[in-house]
Amino acid sequence: GQLLLCCKRPRGSPLSCSVPKQRSSWREKSIPEDLTRDPGYVGRVEYRNKETWRNEGPSILRITDLREEDSAEYRFTYKTDNFEWGHSLPGTTLSVTGLxxxxxxxxxxxxxxxxxxxxxxxxxxxxxxxxxxxxxxxxxxxxxxxxxxxxxxxxxxxxxxxxxxxxxxxVYKPKRTSVSVSPSGEIVEGSSVTLTCSSDANPPVDKYTWYFQNKTFPNGFGQIYKISNFKSKDNRHYHCEAWNGRGSRNSTALMIILPECPS
CATH class of the missing domain: 2.60.40.10 (Immunoglobulins)
Known part of the structure; x- marks a missing residue:
């Protein structure tokens, strides 16, 4: 989507224009912030003939690729060599939404x-x-x-x-659900092991359930499950289940086994 804002100016007046976005982060609210200098608008804002402003008629700001975070109050100012005007004018409030x-x-x-x-x-x-x-x-x-x-x-x-x-x-159910383990190399007895469940879903996953040998973990409901002191009793299969409003999807099982120590 895109937005066009038009600002009328006196005919024949040589002006330098900017259309600032009102921000609480301004050091002084009376000082406008040029959108072309805002990193959030890089490549998305355009002022018609910004360098010369020799054209007559309305001054136009074009915002492309509109985003919800563009919702704000926008204001127009112009200035000549010895005069600046527009700070006290009411702004234009933009609300960006989508289906x-x-x-x-x-x-x-x-x-x-x-x-x-x-x-x-x-x-x-x-x-x-x-x-x-x-x-x-x-x-x-x-x-x-x-x-x-x-x-x-x-x-x-x-x-x-x-x-x-x-x-x-x-919107869709979780898919491509998987378990990763850290550290990814050889696990040493007594070390800390972190399991992470990942899944692609919309709405985003709001619940994770962990399983050890197809039985649920005690308190195993976050995206990350940590085993602080890994022992041989912790050997076997692990998998997770990701849930969102559409449904759930299990990961494939991940086998973790401590290497046997030489006798």
Whole structure:
């Protein structure tokens, strides 16, 4: 997405313009911060004829690749060699949002997907929604809600009819769940061993469960599980299970065995 802000100026006036973003981090709020010097806007802001400003008509700021963190108050100032104006003018408040699919439990074995946004995307007060399954349209004239089975491993996204150019991020169950161990080399008896569970998921994983020989660990519910004093009794298979609102996915088992000491 992109945003255009237009600021009118007197005809024929040679000006140097900037459109600052209001920030609490300013040393003095009366001093504007030029967007072209803000690292968060590198390559995404453009002032028309910024170097010369010889054109007449409105001065334009273009922001491309809009992000939610761009939501802020924007202000316009201009100055000549001996005059500066605009600090006291009201700013323009920008709110950037997007479509989002929320996952809600709906009875045993069911999930309700809800397509939501905080802004109005069309002039229609009762918009029609389109649902996508694995990026292919699956329901073209729908409401904002869609029911699926909790066992469904497909990915789902949504958009509003008439604004198919705007689509939500897809939601899907955890996938590519795996366990890594540190240190990765030979483990010495009595040493500390750290297990980490990784998974790709949207919504992000909100719960991890650890298993030792297919039995759950006591207090093994974080992404990282640490064994502070590894003994031979800790030999065997480890795996984890990643959960999010869509469902869960087990990792493959990881075998950890202490090397036998020479007699």
């Amino acid at each position: 989002l699919v929320k996952v809600i439990p709906a009875g045993k074995g069911q999930r309700t997907l809800t397509c939501s946004t905080t802004c109005t995307l069309t002039d229609n007060h009762n918009p029609i929604y389109i649902w996508y399954k694995n990026r292919q349209p699956v329901k073209k004239d729908s409401s904002s809600m869609y029911s699926i089975s909790s066992e469904d491993a497909d990915s789902y996204s949504c958009t509003v009819k008439g604004r198919e150019d705007l689509s939500s991020p897809a």
